[in-house]
Amino acid sequence: MKITFPHMGNIWIPVKALFDYLDIEFINPPFNSKRSLSLGTQHSPEGACLPMKLNIGNFIEAANLGADTILMTGGIGPCRFGYYGEAERQILEDLGYNFDLITLEPPDGSLIGLAKRIKYAANYRPWSKIILAVNFAFRKAVAMDRIEDMIHWARPRAAKPREVEELYRRAQVELDRAADNKSIELLVKDVRQQVQALKRKAGPTPIKIGIVGEIYTLLDPFSNLDVERHLGRLGVQVDRSIYISGWINEHIFQGFYKAYKETYHHQQLAKPFLAHWVGGHGQETIGGTVEFARKGFDGIIQLLPLTCMPEIVAAAILPKVSKSLNIPIMTLYVDEQSGEAGTLTRLEAFIDLISRAKSLEQEVINEQIVFGG
Amino acid sequence: MGIKVGIPRGLLYFYYYPLWERFFRSLGVEIVLSTATSRPIFNRGIVLANDETCLPVKVFYGHVEELKNKNVDYIFLPRMISMEKDTYLCPKLLGFPEVITTGIPNLPPVLTVNFNLRKDSREMDEALSKLGKQLGFGNKEIKHAIKAGVGAQTEFERLLQSGQEYEIALKGRGVEKTGETPQLKIGVLGHAYLLYDGFTSLDLRTKLHKLGVKVVMPESIAQEDIDKQLQVLPKKLFWSHSKRILGAGFDLIQDDSVDGLIHITCFGCGPDSMVGDMVERACRKQGKAFMMLTLDEHTGEAGLITRLEAYIDMLKRRVQVEDNVSAHG
Numbered sequence: 122m123k124i125t126f127p128h129m130g131n132i133w134i135p136v137k138a139l140f141d142y143l144d145i146e147f148i149n150p151p152f153n154s155k156r157s158l159s160l161g162t163q164h165s166p167e168g169a170c171l172p173m174k175l176n177i178g179n180f181i182e183a184a185n186l187g188a189d190t191i192l193m194t195g196g197i198g199p200c201r202f203g204y205y206g207e208a209e210r211q212i213l214e215d216l217g218y219n220f221d222l223i224t225l226e227p228p229d230g231s232l233i234g235l236a237k238r239i240k241y242a243a244n245y246r247p248w249s250k251i252i253l254a255v256n257f258a259f260r261k262a263v264a265m266d267r268i269e270d271m272i273h274w275a276r277p278r279a280a281k282p283r284e285v286e287e288l289y290r291r292a293q294v295e296l297d298r299a300a301d302n303k304s305i306e307l308l309v310k311d312v313r314q315q316v317q318a319l320k321r322k323a324g325p326t327p328i329k330i331g332i333v334g335e336i337y338t339l340l341d342p343f344s345n346l347d348v349e350r351h352l353g354r355l356g357v358q359v360d361r362s363i364y365i366s367g368w369i370n371e372h373i374f375q376g377f378y379k380a381y382k383e384t385y386h387h388q389q390l391a392k393p394f395l396a397h398w399v400g401g402h403g404q405e406t407i408g409g410t411v412e413f414a415r416k417g418f419d420g421i422i423q424l425l426p427l428t429c430m431p432e433i434v435a436a437a438i439l440p441k442v443s444k445s446l447n448i449p450i451m452t453l454y455v456d457e458q459s460g461e462a463g464t465l466t467r468l469e470a471f472i473d474l475i476s477r478a479k480s481l482e483q484e485v486i487n488e489q490i491v492f493g494g
Numbered sequence: 495m496g497i498k499v500g501i502p503r504g505l506l507y508f509y510y511y512p513l514w515e516r517f518f519r520s521l522g523v524e525i526v527l528s529t530a531t532s533r534p535i536f537n538r539g540i541v542l543a544n545d546e547t548c549l550p551v552k553v554f555y556g557h558v559e560e561l562k563n564k565n566v567d568y569i570f571l572p573r574m575i576s577m578e579k580d581t582y583l584c585p586k587l588l589g590f591p592e593v594i595t596t597g598i599p600n601l602p603p604v605l606t607v608n609f610n611l612r613k614d615s616r617e618m619d620e621a622l623s624k625l626g627k628q629l630g631f632g633n634k635e636i637k638h639a640i641k642a643g644v645g646a647q648t649e650f651e652r653l654l655q656s657g658q659e660y661e662i663a664l665k666g667r668g669v670e671k672t673g674e675t676p677q678l679k680i681g682v683l684g685h686a687y688l689l690y691d692g693f694t695s696l697d698l699r700t701k702l703h704k705l706g707v708k709v710v711m712p713e714s715i716a717q718e719d720i721d722k723q724l725q726v727l728p729k730k731l732f733w734s735h736s737k738r739i740l741g742a743g744f745d746l747i748q749d750d751s752v753d754g755l756i757h758i759t760c761f762g763c764g765p766d767s768m769v770g771d772m773v774e775r776a777c778r779k780q781g782k783a784f785m786m787l788t789l790d791e792h793t794g795e796a797g798l799i800t801r802l803e804a805y806i807d808m809l810k811r812r813v814q815v816e817d818n819v820s821a822h823g
Contacts, residue, residue, distance in 0.1 A: 166767045166768065166770065166771035167767070168759070168761070168762070168763065168764075168766065168767030168770075168788075169767050169768070169771075170764075195729075197580075197732055198581070198582045198732030198733060199582035199583065199584060199585045199588065199732065199733060200585065201764045201765070201767070201768060203732060204729065204731065204732070204768055206729070207727070207728060207729040208768050208771065208772070210728075211772065211775060212771075215775060224729070228729075229730070394592060395589055395592050396591075396592065397573060397575065397588055397589065397608065398588070399585045399586075399588040399589040400582070400585040400588065401585065403585060403589065427546065427762075428546070428762045428763075428764060428767070429764075430584060430585040430586055430764040431585045433544060433546055433547050433585075433586060433762075434585055434586055434588070434589035434592075434593055435589075436544055436546070437543075437544040437547065437589075437593040437596055437597060438589065438592050438593060438596050440596060441592075441596045454546060
């Protein structure tokens with residue numbers, strides 16, 4: 122059995138750790154690229170969303186490296202992603218790839234069925250070993266989230282942006298290599314020290330933007346045209362509404378672990394604007410926006426793949442949130458046609474707008490001080 | 495003075511109007527329907543709605559806007575979450591009351607209630623009685639109205655599945671059926687709010703009738719057949735209306751008297767992007783002709799006619815001169 126798992130940002134690091142620990146051969150698909158996207162676009166339904174197209178691209182490229190089994194997460198709707206496993210199996214079968222598909226979900230609600238699937242994916246290793254492997258992989262997921270957030274902090278402050286990117290790349294490689302809990306802890310500490318030691322540039326405190334939206338486009342730099350890096354370089358500290366460990370914890374382990382920046386309260390925060398959940402992360406997008414606004418963030422960017430149903434609901438309601446909490450919000454759709462230059466222009470314009478509003482506010486305050494208002 | 499409730503003639507109206515109509519009328523509530531979709535309603539909807547949402551949702555905005563000036567006490571925007579065990583409706587419908595009220599300011603009060611029959615079909619009575627209580631009716635009246643409403647809905651679905659034409663089942667007039675006697679039989683798959691909305695679907699059914707085609711719609715397939723066809727899926731589909739479309743598609747593929755299928759969808763429809771692809775794959779394997787028509791606000795009538803004519807010419811050739819070879823090669 123040579124198992125593969127689709128890419129979504131850094132999720133490959135914990136997934137690889139899981140299978141390495143279980144001593145099962147894991148084929149990491151080549152990282153998302155124009156090639157994977159073009160393969161996926163060619164073979165997926167035209168109206169499917171970007172994540173599915175990239176999934177298909179990943180699987181075809183993994184098959185060429187010898188993968189024969191796919192591990193996917195499932196869902197019971199109403200977001201389309203819940204059906205992607207099965208739809209993708211049909212597409213790949215028609216293309217002549219005979220993958221074995223394991224969907225990590227309780228089939229028809231049966232927990233015994235889920236246990237059987239886990240056992241099968243783990244190649245019948247004993248449960249004690251599986252649990253240890255999951256523990257270890259989850260630690261890596263939390264560590265990854267912590268490192269990503271330190272990078273969010275460092276990007277707008279560093280004098281040489283390249284140093285941050287190099288540090289980030291090194292951290293990814295080292296986290297992948299870390300073989301035990303202790304080296305994971307040491308790595309996180311080490312990254313923190315390096316981030317603090319970076320040479321800083323002079324200038325005002327970075328403006329803060331919260332990124333909310335659909336999980337795949339939020340976590341995957343290839344599909345969101347690397348907005349976090351661009352924003353960082355433009356002097357913005359970002360935070361996002363979803364971190365991978367939080368999502369794994371909430372959806373796979375039902376909140377058993379302690380994740381990084383948990384977001385259980387987002388649904389509650391969204392209630393005044395959207396009373397019912399709408400599948401995917403639609404309600405969390407609203408909740409995340411409310412939270413960022415309350416924390417004093419300067420702006421919000423919503424990311425979503427074109428035709429994403431839950432996020433369209435959120436996008437239609439966000440103008441109300443923007444007005445009532447007085448926070449600028451920009452919605453950024455991505456698909457296979459998105460271009461980096463166009464996106465960059467929009468980001469620059471959005472930041473100009475925020476900085477200008479901020480400096481006007483400052484002027485008013487200064488005037489009040491001068492004229493004793 | 496009785497209560498006046500405005501019902502927009504779009505989206506779920508095409509699925510559940512008999513239920514709502516009989517329920518409200520039994521309570522003595524006056525119903526004000528928006529007029530059938532027209533150019534002004536359509537254009538107004540496109541202006542008001544979120545750019546990236548799907549066509550029927552955009553059109554729906556136009557209907558709500560029309561009701562705004564009709565002096566109604568409430569606008570009825572139910573949140574239909576699930577109408578069948580283990581399924582959901584589209585996410586866009588789950589967030590409907592909030593989406594519409596954000597898009598159209600200064601609406602009359604919105605009358606809404608959650609219908610969630612995912613776990614238990616008895617929730618239907620629960621939802622309807624909440625609805626009745628919001629309007630200030632007593633238990634006895636509500637109970638009577640629920641019975642009438644549910645009865646009307648069951649009868650509507652029974653009529654459709656027994657082959658009755660949609661408009662007649664909805665107690666209206668049938669669509670025009672002039673032209674030649676049908677030479678072909680085509681299954682037309684799609685959501686009811688596209689298929690039966692004459693303006694939005696550019697009168698697709700009438701056009702097909704005029705071209706000498708007998709049209710079979712998903713609503714006319716018996717529920718048992720749909721359920722039977724869907725058993726081949728390793729994973730159950732979780733959208734109720736799409737289940738009917740997919741099951742009907744599978745059923746019509748196996749029906750030798752059906753010459754081909756047309757899937758009519760709109761740009762941005764999430765469930766259709768999955769279901770349409772599955773039907774197309776099945777068609778290819780069985781050698782059944784298949785055409786997908788995607789509608790959006792830019793769709794032109796001339797282009798649609800050309801595609802329909804070309805498809806029908808091809809089907810006629812297949813029947814008359816060729817040995818029924820698949821168009822897919």
